[in-house]
Structure formats: C-alpha cells, structure tokens
Amino acid sequence: MKIVVTSDLHYDIARSVEPTRELADEICALSADALLLLGDAAGRDVGILRDCLHLFDRFAGRKFFVSGNHELWACPGESSLYRLEELVPAVCREADFWPLDIESANMDGVGLVGTVGWYDYSFRSEWLGLPLRFYEHKIAPGAAARIKGFGHLLKQTADIPEDAYSYGARWMDGAYAILGMSDTSFCDYLLERFRGHLASEAARSRKIVVAMHHLPFMELVPTSQDPTFAFASAFMGSELFGRALLAEPKVGYVLCGHSHRAMGVRKEHLICLNVGCTYVQKRYDILEV
Numbered sequence: 001m002k003i004v005v006t007s008d009l010h011y012d013i014a015r016s017v018e019p020t021r022e023l024a025d026e027i028c029a030l031s032a033d034a035l036l037l038l039g040d041a042a043g044r045d046v047g048i049l050r051d052c053l054h055l056f057d058r059f060a061g062r063k064f065f066v067s068g069n070h071e072l073w074a075c076p077g078e079s080s081l082y083r084l085e086e087l088v089p090a091v092c093r094e095a096d097f098w099p100l101d102i103e104s105a106n107m108d109g110v111g112l113v114g115t116v117g118w119y120d121y122s123f124r125s126e127w128l129g130l131p132l133r134f135y136e137h138k139i140a141p142g143a144a145a146r147i148k149g150f151g152h153l154l155k156q157t158a159d160i161p162e163d164a165y166s167y168g169a170r171w172m173d174g175a176y177a178i179l180g181m182s183d184t185s186f187c188d189y190l191l192e193r194f195r196g197h198l199a200s201e202a203a204r205s206r207k208i209v210v211a212m213h214h215l216p217f218m219e220l221v222p223t224s225q226d227p228t229f230a231f232a233s234a235f236m237g238s239e240l241f242g243r244a245l246l247a248e249p250k251v252g253y254v255l256c257g258h259s260h261r262a263m264g265v266r267k268e269h270l271i272c273l274n275v276g277c278t279y280v281q282k283r284y285d286i287l288e289v
C-alpha cells in the first residue's frame with residue numbers, strides 16, 4: 001500500500017498559497033492508495049480549510065486528516081474542543097477526508113490511527129531555567145513584561161533567571177487555543193481516545209500507521225541556542241504520546257508535522273518521519289507499507 005503524507009500547508013498564509021497549490025497538483029497526479037494531511041492546513045477560517053481540502057479532489061485514493069494546533073484556534077464564542085470534535089470533522093467529511101482524530105480507519109489490514117497530539121512541556125529546554133508558570137501561560141518573561149495582562153507572572157522574581165527578561169517569545173496558542181482545561185489535562189483527554197483507537201486497530205490490523213500533528217519524541221524536536229526557538233520546544237509535543245506508541249508493537253510508522261523541520265528517527269520498533277513543510281517550501285513523503 002502506498003501512502004502519501006504531507007503537513008503544515010498553512011493555506012491561510014499568503015506565501016503558502018502558491019506552493020500549496022503546486023504541491024496539491026503534484027499529489028493529485030500520483031498513483032497512491034491514501035493521502036494523509038497532518039494538520040495546520042489553515043487557521044481559524046474553516047472556509048479556507050475547506051478550500052485547501054478541495055485542492056485534493058482529483059486524488060484517486062482515500063483521504064485522511066488530523067487537526068493541527070492551528071485548526072484549534074477558536075473564533076470568538078467558539079471552543080477548541082468544538083472545533084476538534086465537530087466543526088473540523090464536518091468540513092473534512094464534506095470534502096471527502098476521513099477525520100482520524102475522531103475515528104480510526106483500516107485499509108487492507110493496515111490500521112490508520114491519528115491525533116492532533118498536544119504538549120505538556122516535557123520537551124521544554126531546561127537550560128532556559130524558566131519556571132513552569134511561563135509555559136502554562138505560553139509567554140516568556142520578556143514578553144510578559146511588555147504585554148498587558150501578564151504582570152502577575154513577574155511578581156515573584158527569585159526564580160526568574162536574569163537573562164530571561166530578554167526572552168520576548170510568545171506561543172500564540174496561548175491567545176487562540178481555547179481548551180477550557182490545562183494543557184496536561186488536554187493531553188490526558190486526547191491520550192485516552194488515542195490509546196482506545198490503537199487498541200481497536202491492533203485487534204484487527206497486521207500493522208498500524210500513526211498520523212500526528214505534534215511530536216511524540218524529544219529526538220524529533222529541533223534544538224536551538226536561540227531562546228525564542230528554545231522556548232518553542234516546550235510546545236512541540238509530549239513524551240506521553242511516545243510512550244503510548246512504544247507500548248503497541250503493531251505500530252510501525254509514526255508520521256508527524258508541526259515543527260516545520262524534515263526529520264527521520266528510529267525509536268525501538270518505530271520509524272518516525274516528519275515531512276517538514278515550511279511556509280514557502282511544501283513537500284510530501286511516500287510510504288510503502
């Protein structure tokens with residue numbers, strides 16, 4: 001079985017539009033059994049997500065989608081859970097994409113399991129020395145000092161390294177992902193369903209391919225000495241998803257996106273691939289299973 005995989009098309013961003021159209025044309029001309037889109041296809045406007053999915057109308061095989069963090073960015077009055085559970089799956093089904101976050105699938109004995117994944121700061125860069133409250137609010141001390149509404153994070157100063165006041169980074173999920181729960185609780189919520197999907201596919205499949213947006217292993221997180229990128233590593237994924245994957249021997253491949261960095265690592269029995277699209281350079285991988 002031939003699976004085409006791509007991610008992070010960001011069709012809502014001007015410089016991604018043309019490269020995405022070109023990539024979609026190339027993918028539609030391929031002869032393959034399945035297409036996996038691994039999230040961040042668009043942002044809050046589901047009309048743009050719909051347009052992006054329809055670029056693949058001519059693809060002859062089955063089409064699957066997992067949400068990215070950008071699909072969970074909520075419009076006023078919405079929640080991210082509503083988008084994950086209802087709005088995005090409805091757009092997917094209408095465009096002939098199977099929403100893997102909600103339901104796993106099976107093709108000729110190969111199980112397909114997907115999740116947006118999330119982060120619990122287990123991949124944070126320890127060398128920054130930042131207290132957890134900055135990760136929980138998704139803002140570094142320099143930005144917290146500059147932007148209104150975060151002064152309470154700076155009241156206690158003893159645990160903030162001197163250098164950290166020059167770190168101006170902010171992870172924008174903090175402003176737009178309205179989870180209604182902590183990041184760790186959201187991971188637990190997703191993990192419960194993910195483990196359930198893995199178990200049901202393990203019972204009926206000879207092999208399982210997992211599609212995720214966020215990263216399941218630290219080895220896939222790009223390292224950087226730049227504090228802005230180092231701060232972002234906390235939001236790349238969670239080791240809890242990696243543990244769930246390693247516990248299921250039928251999982252052969254894990255495909256992910258989110259970091260915009262192409263990478264491949266082997267982890268025990270797993271082959272992990274990040275397709276690594278950037279905003280301007282789109283690419284796909286082909287997997288033979």
Ligand SMILES: [Fe+2]
Binds near residue numbers: 040
């Ligand atoms: Fe992305």
Ligand SMILES: [Fe+2]
Binds near residue numbers: 068213258
């Ligand atoms: Fe992302």
